[in-house]
Amino acid sequence: MPNSLTSVDDLRDRILGDIEPLPAYPQQLMDAFGLASAEDVHADVSLPGFDNSSHDGYAVRFEDVATATEQRPVHLPVVGEIAAGQAGLLALSPGTSAKIMTGAPMPTGADTVVPYEWTDRGVARVVITRAPSDRGEHVRLLGDDVRQGDLVLSEGAILGPRQLGLLAAVGRATVATRPRPRVVILSTGSELREPGQPLGHDSIYDGNSYLLAAAVRRAGAIAYRVGIVPDEPAKFLEALNDQLVRADLVITSGGVSQGDFDVVKEALRPEGVWFGGVAMQPGKPQGYGRVGEDRIPIFTLPGNPVSAYVSFRVFVLPALRRLMGMRPEVAPTVSARLTHAVTSRPGLRQFLRAEYDGSSVSPVGGPGSHLIGDLAQANALLVVPEETTGLEAGATVDVLPLDD
Numbered sequence: 520m521p522n523s524l525t526s527v528d529d530l531r532d533r534i535l536g537d538i539e540p541l542p543a544y545p546q547q548l549m550d551a552f553g554l555a556s557a558e559d560v561h562a563d564v565s566l567p568g569f570d571n572s573s574h575d576g577y578a579v580r581f582e583d584v585a586t587a588t589e590q591r592p593v594h595l596p597v598v599g600e601i602a603a604g605q606a607g608l609l610a611l612s613p614g615t616s617a618k619i620m621t622g623a624p625m626p627t628g629a630d631t632v633v634p635y636e637w638t639d640r641g642v643a644r645v646v647i648t649r650a651p652s653d654r655g656e657h658v659r660l661l662g663d664d665v666r667q668g669d670l671v672l673s674e675g676a677i678l679g680p681r682q683l684g685l686l687a688a689v690g691r692a693t694v695a696t697r698p699r700p701r702v703v704i705l706s707t708g709s710e711l712r713e714p715g716q717p718l719g720h721d722s723i724y725d726g727n728s729y730l731l732a733a734a735v736r737r738a739g740a741i742a743y744r745v746g747i748v749p750d751e752p753a754k755f756l757e758a759l760n761d762q763l764v765r766a767d768l769v770i771t772s773g774g775v776s777q778g779d780f781d782v783v784k785e786a787l788r789p790e791g792v793w794f795g796g797v798a799m800q801p802g803k804p805q806g807y808g809r810v811g812e813d814r815i816p817i818f819t820l821p822g823n824p825v826s827a828y829v830s831f832r833v834f835v836l837p838a839l840r841r842l843m844g845m846r847p848e849v850a851p852t853v854s855a856r857l858t859h860a861v862t863s864r865p866g867l868r869q870f871l872r873a874e875y876d877g878s879s880v881s882p883v884g885g886p887g888s889h890l891i892g893d894l895a896q897a898n899a900l901l902v903v904p905e906e907t908t909g910l911e912a913g914a915t916v917d918v919l920p921l922d923d
């Protein structure tokens with residue numbers, strides 16, 4: 520292998536430049552939950568759609584009640600009652616009032632609402648014992664939240680509860696989204712066994728396909744966990760080709776380094792897949808390319824579990840987000856205060872497992888890329904830049920919180 524390493528950012532940029540978002544189509548709102556909007560949404564209606572009361576009480580003209588006190592109450596005739604859902608039945612004449620319920624449209628002529636609590640709750644006449652402090656009190660004006668034509672949601676925004684609630688509130692029954700990508704996951708290694716099966720002294724359980732399938736699902740995509748393929752190129756290619764029909768993206772683990780049985784490299788290099796070293800630890804040996812007639816993107820991740828996971832976070836997750844049209848594609852890091860000094864290899868971007876509490880960050884375990892026990896303890900990756908060989912306790916550092 521040549522000594523020159525590709526930088527993390529160069530490889531990620533190359534991958535993101537190679538991948539296009541999946542085609543968008545309209546979805547019912549609840550089917551769009553968790554996906555990204557594939558359109559800028561402008562409001563078809565204003566919110567509120569009409570001036571309405573924020574309290575149960577009496578619609579009045581401000582000047583008619585501005586002097587009301589306990590000692591000198593104002594008396595007004597009540598000329599009608601307006602419930603929520605009733606078209607404004609009334610034009611209110613000066614010196615009169617109408618009962619009005621929360622959410623009901625204001626009658627023309629009225630500009631203020633006096634809540635029941637400031638009155639005797641009269642039916643034909645009402646006694647008002649407290650004045651509103653301003654014209655317009657307890658009235659919600661047309662468009663004071665959203666104006667017709669406003670941009671309420673940008674393309675790329677994730678459709679969570681608040682976003683779906685807003686879309687429904689402005690009358691949208693559907694929203695354009697991109698489908699969840701179908702991701703095929705293969706673990707390579709003749710030493711691998713399925714959990715639950717007997718283990719020889721030379722075999723280990725396949726943790727990676729579960730790790731990656733769960734990470735794929737957490738990203739919002741569909742995971743097809745194929746399982747274990749032995750270190751035999753013909754069998755690997757057969758398993759891969761069988762799966763391509765249902766794949767928008769393929770992830771493999773293992774078989775990409777310098778070994779004598781590095782099956783993925785051996786099988787896919789002739790197909791034009793790129794293999795090389797990336798200036799990062801863990802995750803140095805990587806491969807990326809396209810396979811099959813449909814040129815499906817394939818990520819060939821290193822086999823060490825921490826390397827596979829970090830590679831997923833750094834390269835595959837942004838690609839999945841791009842397929843789904845989610846923004847941002849690359850998760851931003853946050854700043855934190857380092858509790859313990861750390862050292863790092865020069866020339867490589869180090870991703871150390873860490874515990875992050877919202878302000879400070881502590882390394883967890885060692886840097887070994889086989890340490891899945893430590894990985895499971897961590898809730899963040901501490902990112903040590905390529906040129907940095909050591910960080911002092913108390914330094915401000917970059918942290919990538921792990922939400923999965």
Ligand SMILES: Nc1nc2c(c(=O)[nH]1)N[C@H]1C(S)=C(S)[C@@H](COP(=O)(O)OP(=O)(O)OC[C@H]3O[C@@H](n4cnc5c(N)ncnc54)[C@H](O)[C@@H]3O)O[C@H]1N2
Pocket residue numbers: 706707708710711723724725726727728772773774775776777778781801802803804820821822823824826888
């Ligand atoms: N001579 C060199 N050897 C290695 C180098 C190197 O530069 N020169 N790089 C090392 C680094 S760094 C990594 S990372 C690994 C990557 O190797 P492979 O991608 O070829 O992965 P394997 O050799 O197949 O496996 C590595 C390791 O991980 C275990 N493994 C594999 N799959 C799974 C799985 N599904 N679940 C759990 N554990 C798995 C496997 O048994 C090995 O122990 O190469 C170094 N070597």
Ligand code: MOO
Pocket residue numbers: 799800801802803804821823826888889
């Ligand atoms: O780069 Mo490997 O991914 O350290 O263990």
Ligand SMILES: [Mg+2]
Pocket residue numbers: 707708709750773774822
């Ligand atoms: Mg292997």
